[in-house]
Amino acid sequence: MDQSPYNPLEIEVRVQARWDSQKTYEVTEDTDKEKFYCLSMLPYPSGALHMGHVRNYTIGDVISRYQRMLGKNVLQPMGWDAFGLPAENAAIKHNTAPAKWTYANIEHMRKQLQRLGFAYDWSREFATCSPDYYRWEQLMFTRLMDKGLAYRKDSEVNWDPVDQTVLANEQVIDGRGWRSGAVVERRNIPQWFLRITDYADELLSGLDDLDEWPEAVKTMQRNWIGRSEGAQFGMQVCDANGRIAEGASSVEVFTTRPDTAFGMTYAVLAPEHPLVMEVTSEAQRQQVEEFIRTAGLASEADRTSAEGTLDKRGVNTGAFLYNPFTSKPVPLYIADYVLMGYGTGAIMAVPGQDQRDWDFAMAHDLPIVRTVKVPDGWEGEAYVEDGVAINSDWLDGLGVAEAKEKAMAWLESEGIGERKVNFRLRDWGVSRQRYWGCPIPVIYCPDCGALPVPEDQLPVVLPEDVTFMGVQSPIKADPEWRKTTCPKCGVDAERETDTFDTFMESSWYFARYCSPGADAMVDERANYWLPVDQYIGGIEHAILHLMYFRFYHKLMRDAGMLKADEPATRLLCQGMVVAETFRRDNADGSTSWLNPADVEIRRDEKGKIIGAKLLSDGLPVEIGAIEKMSKSKNNGVDPVHLVERYGADTVRLFSMFASPPDQSLEWSDSGVEGAFRFLRRLWFMSTGHIAAGAVEALDVSSLDAEQKTLRRHVHDTIAKVSDDIGRRQTFNTAIAAVMELTNHLGRYEDRSPQSRAVLDEAWKAIVRLMAPITPHVCETLWEMLGETGSVVNTAWPGVDEAARERDMITLVIQVNGKLRARVELAPGSDKENAMIAAMAEPNVTRHTDGKTIRKVIHIADKLLNIVAT
RNA sequence: GCCCAAGUGGUGGAAUUGGUAGACACGCUAUCUUGAGGGGGUAGUGACGGAAGUCGUGCCGGUUCGAGUCCGGCCUUGGGCACCA
Numbered sequence: 028m029d030q031s032p033y034n035p036l037e038i039e040v041r042v043q044a045r046w047d048s049q050k051t052y053e054v055t056e057d058t059d060k061e062k063f064y065c066l067s068m069l070p071y072p073s074g075a076l077h078m079g080h081v082r083n084y085t086i087g088d089v090i091s092r093y094q095r096m097l098g099k100n101v102l103q104p105m106g107w108d109a110f111g112l113p114a115e116n117a118a119i120k121h122n123t124a125p126a127k128w129t130y131a132n133i134e135h136m137r138k139q140l141q142r143l144g145f146a147y148d149w150s151r152e153f154a155t156c157s158p159d160y161y162r163w164e165q166l167m168f169t170r171l172m173d174k175g176l177a178y179r180k181d182s183e184v185n186w187d188p189v190d191q192t193v194l195a196n197e198q199v200i201d202g203r204g205w206r207s208g209a210v211v212e213r214r215n216i217p218q219w220f221l222r223i224t225d226y227a228d229e230l231l232s233g234l235d236d237l238d239e240w241p242e243a244v245k246t247m248q249r250n251w252i253g254r255s256e257g258a259q260f261g262m263q264v265c266d267a268n269g270r271i272a273e274g275a276s277s278v279e280v281f282t283t284r285p286d287t288a289f290g291m292t293y294a295v296l297a298p299e300h301p302l303v304m305e306v307t308s309e310a311q312r313q314q315v316e317e318f319i320r321t322a323g324l325a326s327e328a329d330r331t332s333a334e335g336t337l338d339k340r341g342v343n344t345g346a347f348l349y350n351p352f353t354s355k356p357v358p359l360y361i362a363d364y365v366l367m368g369y370g371t372g373a374i375m376a377v378p379g380q381d382q383r384d385w386d387f388a389m390a391h392d393l394p395i396v397r398t399v400k401v402p403d404g405w406e407g408e409a410y411v412e413d414g415v416a417i418n419s420d421w422l423d424g425l426g427v428a429e430a431k432e433k434a435m436a437w438l439e440s441e442g443i444g445e446r447k448v449n450f451r452l453r454d455w456g457v458s459r460q461r462y463w464g465c466p467i468p469v470i471y472c473p474d475c476g477a478l479p480v481p482e483d484q485l486p487v488v489l490p491e492d493v494t495f496m497g498v499q500s501p502i503k504a505d506p507e508w509r510k511t512t513c514p515k516c517g518v519d520a521e522r523e524t525d526t527f528d529t530f531m532e533s534s535w536y537f538a539r540y541c542s543p544g545a546d547a548m549v550d551e552r553a554n555y556w557l558p559v560d561q562y563i564g565g566i567e568h569a570i571l572h573l574m575y576f577r578f579y580h581k582l583m584r585d586a587g588m589l590k591a592d593e594p595a596t597r598l599l600c601q602g603m604v605v606a607e608t609f610r611r612d613n614a615d616g617s618t619s620w621l622n623p624a625d626v627e628i629r630r631d632e633k634g635k636i637i638g639a640k641l642l643s644d645g646l647p648v649e650i651g652a653i654e655k656m657s658k659s660k661n662n663g664v665d666p667v668h669l670v671e672r673y674g675a676d677t678v679r680l681f682s683m684f685a686s687p688p689d690q691s692l693e694w695s696d697s698g699v700e701g702a703f704r705f706l707r708r709l710w711f712m713s714t715g716h717i718a719a720g721a722v723e724a725l726d727v728s729s730l731d732a733e734q735k736t737l738r739r740h741v742h743d744t745i746a747k748v749s750d751d752i753g754r755r756q757t758f759n760t761a762i763a764a765v766m767e768l769t770n771h772l773g774r775y776e777d778r779s780p781q782s783r784a785v786l787d788e789a790w791k792a793i794v795r796l797m798a799p800i801t802p803h804v805c806e807t808l809w810e811m812l813g814e815t816g817s818v819v820n821t822a823w824p825g826v827d828e829a830a831r832e833r834d835m836i837t838l839v840i841q842v843n844g845k846l847r848a849r850v851e852l853a854p855g856s857d858k859e860n861a862m863i864a865a866m867a868e869p870n871v872t873r874h875t876d877g878k879t880i881r882k883v884i885h886i887a888d889k890l891l892n893i894v895a896t
Numbered sequence: 897g898c899c900c901a902a903g904u905g906g907u908g909g910a911a912u913u914g915g916u917a918g919a920c921a922c923g924c925u926a927u928c929u930u931g932a933g934g935g936g937g938u939a940g941u942g943a944c945g946g947a948a949g950u951c952g953u954g955c956c957g958g959u960u961c962g963a964g965u966c967c968g969g970c971c972u973u974g975g976g977c978a979c980c981a
Contacts, residue, residue, distance in 0.1 A: 243900060247975090247976055247977080250976075251976090253977095255980075255981085280981085281981065283981065339979085364979045365979080366979075366980065368980085373981095376981085377981090381981070383979055386979095449981090450980090451977095451980050628923095630923070632925070633925085633941085634924035634941090635906040635924085636923090685908060685909080685922095686909065690902090690909090691974090693907085693908060695907080695908070697922055697923070700922085701922055702921090704935095704936095757910095759910085759920085759921095760912090762920080763920035764919090764920080766921075767920065839915075841962075844960095844961060849916075882961060883961090884962075886915065890916080890962090892915080892961055894962090
């Protein structure tokens with residue numbers, strides 16, 4: 028048999044056509060098999076696949092293919108997060124409709140994904156902009172309205188006064204509208220919210236059970252939820268002498284440090300606090316009104332001092348509050364360092380124990396009382412650490428924890444206050460004043476108010492064939508679209524013209540994949556597949572998407588649709604794809620960023636990079652920082668070009684080999700070349716073995732030492748690769764282990780019948796070990812090795828533990844912790860025998876002669892350390 | 897400012913439980929092969945040193961027979977939060 032050259036393009040097209048025609052990756056529920064649901068975050072159809080996608084989806088594909096070879100029923104779906112602002116921008120730019128642009132992108136990107144050979148069940152594919160998808164989201168929302176979990180309240184938006192439209196945060200550039208250039212205003216308009224705060228406690232405690240989620244993600248979510256325990260209590264308005272008038276108002280404050288209440292020297296209301304104007308004295312009225320007008324206007328950057336703290340601006344209201352702990356009045360201020368959106372919008376200020384209060388007290392000449400004893404030599408300002416209570420009457424002498432407890436118990440027994448838990452987490456605002464999104468299914472009746480669209484009128488379909496002017500949403504501009512009648516009383520009514528935040532669609536797509544075609548949001552099939560066994564996506568989604576995803580799953584669970592408590596058991600967040608940048612600073616002060624493909628690197632004779640030049644003009648360019656691939660830095664590498672040149676297997680191999688999945692991956696053209704070289708070598712070596720003809724049966728008992736060593740290496744490699752892919756998810760070291768074994772095979776020259784039998788075992792192992800990573804070439808080699816059936820459906824190679832046993836082990840000999848010799852010993856040798864072998868080594872005795880051996884540490888079959896002085 | 901990662905050859909990275917630092921790959925050097933280009937083979941490649949050897953995982957200190965790994969302090973880079981009482 029002749030050896031043909033490695034021709035990846037020919038191989039890949041042929042193999043993919045077969046997978047396609049045999050529907051290899053389509054799956055159904057099968058209770059006889061263990062299921063495995065592997066999900067990669069669905070892409071936004073921006074137009075073309077980038078390296079970040081390739082990396083994300085290759086990781087998911089490797090895990091899926093590995094799990095399938097373990098015999099599991101593996102679901103790996105793919106779809107499109109199709110709503111969103113970029114489609115509106117593109118529609119304006121290209122004078123088309125957002126829907127048309129989006130569908131064209133999906134067509135294009137689907138082909139690109141298919142060219143990479145990912146094992147997706149395409150029969151489950153959907154785009155989130157399809158009415159068949161979003162109708163269930165609308166139905167769910169109406170149910171949430173019924174349950175009171177969706178509600179409407181006023182909220183601030185960015186308003187462009189020229190374009191007469193709401194702007195997303197990213198459309199506001201330096202305080203101005205991105206198109207009109209007009210100064211953006213803040214406006215309060217009614218918007219819909221989901222009560223995620225009702226689930227704050229469960230979202231927090233649930234993190235403790237997510238053992239296979241990265242700590243970094245869990246920490247970020249914990250901080251975002253921001254649970255804090257403390258006390259809330261009322262303080263009555265009083266006069267300067269502490270006298271409380273009949274029917275005086277009371278101000279509720281929240282504190283995590285009730286133990287410090289004796290050190291309260293003033294109190295503060297947020298500028299938006301409803302009691303501000305009521306309590307403000309006549310004398311202070313003008314100042315307070317002036318402050319409220321200007322509060323929050325100055326940008327944060329302008330108000331930040333060199334030390335990084337914000338100015339503590341505020342003004343005295345002239346009113347006093349009665350401190351129930353001391354029975355004395357404290358002056359009441361308003362200040363913008365107190366936020367209306369957290370706690371009660373009012374605080375007791377204790378400058379001795381809170382740095383913000385300290386800063387404010389210093390700026391406004393307010394007294395400072397320490398209520399926790401500071402350590403000797405303390406030179407700081409506010410003291411927030413643990414310590415003994417002082418100046419606190421009946422709390423004196425207690426530690427912070429005990430004092431807190433006693434203060435809270437006192438507040439409760441006196442009926443002044445109660446224990447209270449507050450969260451930083453806010454309810455999820457889901458209204459967007461955009462066109463290209465799922466219409467919010469609500470009808471406003473002049474008599475009945477806001478009503479959910481009845482189920483039989485769903486879906487509320489977003490018209491797709493629109494002329495998109497960019498100034499305003501077509502459904503807001505169209506007076507006809509919104510016209511409807513009240514489902515309750517039948518009078519003329521109007522539809523909501525806002526659409527949902529696109530995070531809504533990505534919060535439940537994982538469940539819809541499990542119930543294709545269901546005449547409901549999901550059906551029973553979802554409980555077969557869920558929870559997701561492995562979820563893969565970018566760390567940039569650590570907070571928002573992954574929080575909403577968990578929240579929405581709980582909403583679906585509580586609606587009786589799903590059984591599990593959490594949507595995904597294991598999470599892997601892949602790192603960024605980065606590349607070198609090249610720049611030229613132009614004479615006019617601007618910078619040109621040059622693509623790596625157009626630049627040649629220059630090195631010295633040790634291979635160290637000493638410069639770079641542009642290929643087109645031969646003149647030098649500056650080497651910039653290594654940064655995330657982006658259009659702005661022109662350092663992107665197009666995966667499609669690489670696939671055309673080297674094949675999908677090479678691109679997949681390099682992206683898995685260059686670094687572990689959770690670290691950033693530095694792109695390198697020569698690294699891609701190296702991956703290609705490895706596959707070509709694999710091809711030539713294994714087809715060479717095949718060309719040498721049939722192989723006789725392996726007889727393990729007849730192997731000589733070298734054959735045994737080779738076979739041991741094969742089974743050590745199988746064990747390592749299994750562990751690296753399955754448990755550690757360090758695909759780079761798995762590949763390195765296969766490369767090492769391949770190098771061993773290359774050096775192995777004996778072609779006796781039993782050697783060829785061992786080599787045959789080795790090649791069949793390698794082809795299966797590499798199959799999840801480079802499936803096309805492995806599929807082809809598997810056939811050529813004379814195996815029937817697709818490697819996709821073949822069992823993962825098993826480890827023969829007997830083959831891994833060693834006749835001799837290498838024991839490392841140290842003297843005083845320094846390596847001095849290595850000796851070959853039978854495994855299981857005891858300390859005495861190890862010592863005899865060690866003392867026979869001249870390099871050891873040279874370092875022990877004339878010294879007393881104080882101690883010998885022996886780690887069986889590993890190491891002997893002789894301590895001699 | 898607070899919280900979380902990370903820092904190892906010329907480069908990407910390996911060292912999984914405290915036990916041989918630098919696997920694997922890139923790059924580079926020499927050499928062979930080829931008409932050339934390309935590709936491939938072989939050998940070498942942490943630093944210093946002729947060698948024996950010594951030093952070496954951001955810096956300073958500690959624990960230990962033994963530290964890249966653990967502890968304390970600091971520096972740098974990346975990420976998150978950012979007046980949340």
